[in-house]
Amino acid sequence: MTTMMNFAEMPDANGFFGDYGGQLVPPHLKQAMDDIAEAYEQIVQRQDFQDELKHLFQDYVGRPSPIFHAKRLSEQLGGAQIHLKREDLNHTGAHKINHCLGEALLAKFMGKTKVIAETGAGQHGVALATACALVGIPCEIHMGQVDIEKEHPNVTKMRILGCKLVPVTFGQATLKEAVDSAFVEYLKDPTNYLYAIGSVVGPHPFPKMVRDFQSIVGREAREQFQTRHGKLPDYVAACVGGGSNAMGIFSAFLPDAAVKLVGVEPAGEGVDQPGKHAATLSVGKPGAIHGMKCYVLENADGSPAAVHSIASGLDYPGVGPQHSYLKDLGRVDYQAVDDKACLHAFMTLSRVEGIIPALESAHAVAWAMGIAPQLDKGVNILVNLSGRGDKDADYVAKKLGL
Known part of the structure; x- marks a missing residue:
């Protein structure tokens, strides 16, 4: 018999896993994060959303x-x-399509006009561009210039899929800088844009949300x-x-x-x-x-x-x-x-x-x-x-x- 360990529901109401997580963002952005968290909790309770996601996982992914x-x-x-x-x-x-479909459906549910994201190897970028094409929402991907040159096949795919690809040339021009650049764009209009974070990182609810989809x-x-x-x-x-x-x-x-x-x-x-x-x-x-x-x-x-x-x-x-x-x-x-x-x-x-x-x-x-x-x-x-x-x-x- 396998021994079972007890794990409390994670994260807590404030987005913390023990001492980690939370929302270290300015007040106006905290409201945007809270809106996303509320919409996410609403949508996952809906049977039509669960049915659509199950169908896409099976017949699309x-x-x-x-x-x-x-x-x-x-x-x-x-x-x-x-x-x-x-x-x-x-x-x-790759695995990225699992949460990208969820994020694209969430953006559609919230009436967002553009989905923004970063990508490193390009897998998240391709998956998100794919999901946005599927649901009909404009997509903008920020990618470091070093990675653009290194991961050219994925760059081509993103462009074919119709996303706007933004090269990031400052700093090391890799993943961290792509995150920074995408975040700057998102801050221009957090009401109408959704920043679809590509991993279990960032302010709450993204570490929880991406984990749940994955x-x-x-x-x-x-x-x-x-x-x-x-x-x-x-x-x-x-x-x-x-x-x-x-x-x-x-x-x-x-x-x-x-x-x-x-x-x-x-x-x-x-x-x-x-x-x-x-x-x-x-x-x-x-x-x-x-x-x-x-x-x-x-x-x-x-x-x-x-x-x-x-x-x-x-x-x-x-x-x-x-x-x-x-x-x-x-x-x-x-x-x-x-x-x-x-x-x-x-x-x-x-x-x-x-x-x-x-x-x-x-x-x-x-x-x-x-x-x-x-x-x-x-x-x-x-x-x-x-x-x-x-x-x-x-x-x-x-x-x-x-």
Whole structure:
């Protein structure tokens, strides 16, 4: 019998997960956030909304996504069995479509005239542009110039889908700056615009809302694994940048004490090199960024530190407040994997199982590949393969000289 752990409903009424979260925003923006929170609570109680979302998940996204037993990879490594929750098979190629559909329907429900968002690797941008095209709402995506050059296939898709793409050229010109730029645009008219945050970050209600939409991943995975194996997995692992795919799959397993949860952060070129990694939970400290309290990588003056990851979707100096809380509780073990190990996992999964993973997801695969040989063959590791690597293929081929 699996031991169940007790978790209070999170977040509380003020949007806090323990000491983390909240709404660190000016008064006029707090009202806008409260309006979104109220509309969200209204819409999720409506049967027509739930029916429409269920229909879109099934017939548009292609859910449920399957769980694949990576037998050849497991045999090659020896030890534990590796299983993949195939979010890469979703329409648009990643888990992001799960919450983007919810956010687009919410924007329609609230009568918003434009949806604004940031994107790093471009998966959130593609998914949101897709969802907005589906419901008929204008979409504007802010993306760092560095990421635009690196993730060109997703940039092309966003433009085909009809969104307005805004290049961000200041600072490091990556994900943090894209968030800053999108937020500036949103502040011009928070009454008529919706800022559709792309992860479990930002002011309340976004960490809760995005987690709730992504929780379908965990609910499916828990039921699928039990049905096939008659038990729960021993480990559930997922990459963590902001942390949406990880919270999505972790949420269903949080009460199960016997299931070890592992969040895998980007160690980049080494966690001992400031500015060369984005391992926020591994070496950061409690602080505040983008309207929330969470773990943050900071400079000596308290400003957000420069970050790096080979995976554009993970190079963020903050992290979701619920992840910060789960770290302090010790419920999730946060590890870090460097660029080299990520690339090795990317190529290995591609050539051993014929699955090209997103560089973000390859971090979690790399962690599983590292620990599997140390474990018994009866141990099961479930990895959330959060996205596919179409967007990364040219970049990796060039980097490795393929």
